[in-house]
Amino acid sequence: MKNIVTGTDMKKVDSYTINTIGIPSLVLMERAALSVAEIVCKNQLKDKKILVVAGVGNNGADGVAICRILHLKGYNTELYILGDISKASTEFKQQLSIAHNIGINIVGDYNDADVIIDSIFGVGLSRNVEGVYKDVILKINKGRNFVYSVDIPSGVSADTGKICGVAVKANCTVTFGSYKIGTVLYPGAEYCGQVVVADIGFPQEAYEQIEEQVKTATLEDFNFIPPRPNYSNKGTYGKILIIAGSKDISGAAVLCAEAAFRVGAGLVRVFTAEQNRQIIQRLLPEAMVNTYDVHHFNMKSLEACLKWCDVVAIGPGIGTGVIQKNMIEKVLEYNLPTVIDADGINNISEDERLKKKLHKNVVITPHLGEMSRFLNIPVEEIASNLIKYGREVNYKYNINCILKDARTVITTEQETFVNLSGNSGMATAGSGDVLTGIVAALIGIGVEFNNATVLAPYIHGLAGDKAMEYVSKTSMMATDIIEGIKILFKGMR
Ligand SMILES: NC(=O)C1=CN([C@@H]2O[C@H](COP(=O)(O)OP(=O)(O)OC[C@H]3O[C@@H](n4cnc5c(N)ncnc54)[C@H](O)[C@@H]3O)[C@@H](O)[C@H]2O)[C@@H](O)CC1
Ligand SMILES: Nc1ncnc2c1ncn2[C@@H]1O[C@H](COP(=O)(O)OP(=O)(O)O)[C@@H](O)[C@H]1O
Ligand SMILES: [K+]
Structure with missing residues (x-):
C-alpha cells in the first residue's frame, strides 16, 4: 500500500x-x-x-x-x-x-x-x-x-x-x-x-x-492472495454463488461468473431466471446453473444454493421488484460474505427494511447513480465528495463500499483507499459486472474480506490496462477486461 x-x-x-x-x-x-x-x-x-x-x-x-x-x-x-x-x-x-x-x-x-x-x-x-x-x-x-x-x-x-x-x-x-x-x-x-x-x-x-x-493498492498487495498449492482441488478455491440476470438480461451473469473463474474461483453457480438457462450453459459451460420462474418463485431453491456457497454476489441485471427484494432479504439472512451490485443496490435503496438487514460481511459496489439512490443525495454532490460519501456508507451501515467512478474510492471499516489502476476504456457496459465477479472470487479463494474489497478494483483496473495491449480504449468491451485478467495473472504467477 x-x-x-x-x-x-x-x-x-x-x-x-x-x-x-x-x-x-x-x-x-x-x-x-x-x-x-x-x-x-x-x-x-x-x-x-x-x-x-x-x-x-x-x-x-x-x-x-x-x-x-x-x-x-x-x-x-x-x-x-x-x-x-x-x-x-x-x-x-x-x-x-x-x-x-x-x-x-x-x-x-x-x-x-x-x-x-x-x-x-x-x-x-x-x-x-x-x-x-x-x-x-x-x-x-x-x-x-x-x-x-x-x-x-x-x-x-x-x-x-x-x-x-x-x-x-x-x-x-x-x-x-x-x-x-x-x-x-x-x-x-x-x-x-x-x-x-x-x-x-x-x-x-x-x-x-x-x-x-x-x-x-500496489503490486505488493497481490501477496494477499494465498498461493495455489499442488495439493488442492476445486473445493479449495471457493464456492461462489452469483445471483444475476433476468428474463431480458443474460450477459451480466456470464460476465460476472467468467470473471470469477478467471480470478481463480474453483466452483461458480449462477442463480438466474429460467429463460437464461440455455444461453448461460452454452456461453459458460463451466458454471452450474439453477433457475427460478418469476411466476412460481420457490425460495427453497435459493436456500439450497445459499447453503452450498461460501460467498454470494447478487444484483447484476436482476431487475427490481418484490421477488428481487425477497431474494435479497433471504441472502442477507445467511450472513455470508456478500457482494451487492447494481439492481441489488437499487432494490435496497427502495426499501428501508432491507437497509436495516445489511451486515458487516456486505460490500456494495455502486456507481454514482446507484450511490445517489442509495444515499438519496444528488449525483453531482457525491461526484465532488467521493471520499466523504464512501465513508458515510461505512459509518451509517457498517458495510464496505466500492464507489465506482473514473477514480474508484474504497471504504472499509478502518480505512479509505483510492484505486489508481484502470482507464477510460473501462467505461463500457458490463465492466461493473466483471468487477463484481472479481470481488466474490477473491473472497472465495481466501483473501480476507477487507483486503478483497481493496484488491478487486485494483485487479479490475490492471486487467483493463492489460486489455489495452491488444485493444484500444475506444474499442474495449467488458469481455476484453476478462481477457486482461488472463494476461495479468499470466505475467504474475
Ligand atoms: N521544507 C518544506 O516545508 C518543504 C516544502 N516543499 C514545497 O513547499 C510547498 C509548500 O510550501 P508553502 O507551505 O510555503 O505553500 P505554497 O508555496 O504552496 O503556497 C503558499 C504561498 O502562496 C500564497 N497563496 C496561497 N494561495 C494563494 C492564492 N490563491 N493567491 C495568491 N497567493 C496565494 C501564500 O500566501 C504563500 O505565499 C510544497 O508544495 C512543496 O513544493 C518541498 O520543497 C519539500 C520540503
Ligand atoms: N474513466 C474511467 N477510468 C477508469 N475506470 C473507469 C472509468 N469509467 C468507468 N470505469 C470503471 O468501469 C466500471 C463500470 O462499472 P458500471 O458502471 O457498474 O458498469 P456496468 O453497470 O455496465 O457493468 C467501474 O469499475 C468503473 O470504476
Ligand atoms: K506547483
Whole structure:
C-alpha cells in the first residue's frame, strides 16, 4: 500500500520530518529540486529555453532551486517571480539569494519558453486564484510549451482535487513523498499529466502522524492472495454463488461468473431466471446453473444454493421488484460474505427494511447513480465528495463500499483507499459486472474480506490496462477486461 495525502496532512508530514526527526527544510528542498531537475534533464535537450515561474512560498523556493540546478548543468534558464518578495517564506529568500549569487537571469514579465516549470503554488494554496496569478496561469495554458508542475499543478487543491478558479495544465507533475489527493481525484488528476512520485526522504514514521490515512493498492498487495498449492482441488478455491440476470438480461451473469473463474474461483453457480438457462450453459459451460420462474418463485431453491456457497454476489441485471427484494432479504439472512451490485443496490435503496438487514460481511459496489439512490443525495454532490460519501456508507451501515467512478474510492471499516489502476476504456457496459465477479472470487479463494474489497478494483483496473495491449480504449468491451485478467495473472504467477 502507498499513502495518498491531503495538502493539510502533507504539511504535518513536512513539519514532523523537519522538527521532530531533524532533517533540515533546505535538505528536503534540495532533494525535491534535484528530483525535478533530473526528470527535466532526462527529457529536454540543452538548447531548450526554460522558464521557471515561481510564487514566493516554499513551492516557489523549490522552483528557484530547480532553476539554479538546471542553470549549473548548462541549461538556458530564466526565472520569473510572481508575488510580493517582502512576504516571501524564509526558504524562498535563501534560495533567491543563492540564485542572485550564481547569476540566474530574473525576468520582469512572463515570456513564453519551450519548457515551463510551474512552481507558483503547491500544497499551500489557500484561496481562489485571481489577478496576476490567474493571468499568468491562463498564459501558460495557452502556450504550446511542455509544462512541468512542481508538487501539484498550481491552482489544484491538494486536499480535494478541485480547481480553485483556474489551474495549470501540466504535461508532467513531480509530486514529493507521496501522491496528493489533488493529483489522484478528478478534475485535478486531469491537470497533472503524467504523475511521478519522487522520494525525497520523508520517513514512513512521519506519515503515521496522519489521523485519517488514505492509501492505494500496489503490486505488493497481490501477496494477499494465498498461493495455489499442488495439493488442492476445486473445493479449495471457493464456492461462489452469483445471483444475476433476468428474463431480458443474460450477459451480466456470464460476465460476472467468467470473471470469477478467471480470478481463480474453483466452483461458480449462477442463480438466474429460467429463460437464461440455455444461453448461460452454452456461453459458460463451466458454471452450474439453477433457475427460478418469476411466476412460481420457490425460495427453497435459493436456500439450497445459499447453503452450498461460501460467498454470494447478487444484483447484476436482476431487475427490481418484490421477488428481487425477497431474494435479497433471504441472502442477507445467511450472513455470508456478500457482494451487492447494481439492481441489488437499487432494490435496497427502495426499501428501508432491507437497509436495516445489511451486515458487516456486505460490500456494495455502486456507481454514482446507484450511490445517489442509495444515499438519496444528488449525483453531482457525491461526484465532488467521493471520499466523504464512501465513508458515510461505512459509518451509517457498517458495510464496505466500492464507489465506482473514473477514480474508484474504497471504504472499509478502518480505512479509505483510492484505486489508481484502470482507464477510460473501462467505461463500457458490463465492466461493473466483471468487477463484481472479481470481488466474490477473491473472497472465495481466501483473501480476507477487507483486503478483497481493496484488491478487486485494483485487479479490475490492471486487467483493463492489460486489455489495452491488444485493444484500444475506444474499442474495449467488458469481455476484453476478462481477457486482461488472463494476461495479468499470466505475467504474475
Ligand atoms: N521544507 C518544506 O516545508 C518543504 C516544502 N516543499 C514545497 O513547499 C510547498 C509548500 O510550501 P508553502 O507551505 O510555503 O505553500 P505554497 O508555496 O504552496 O503556497 C503558499 C504561498 O502562496 C500564497 N497563496 C496561497 N494561495 C494563494 C492564492 N490563491 N493567491 C495568491 N497567493 C496565494 C501564500 O500566501 C504563500 O505565499 C510544497 O508544495 C512543496 O513544493 C518541498 O520543497 C519539500 C520540503
Ligand atoms: N474513466 C474511467 N477510468 C477508469 N475506470 C473507469 C472509468 N469509467 C468507468 N470505469 C470503471 O468501469 C466500471 C463500470 O462499472 P458500471 O458502471 O457498474 O458498469 P456496468 O453497470 O455496465 O457493468 C467501474 O469499475 C468503473 O470504476
Ligand atoms: K506547483
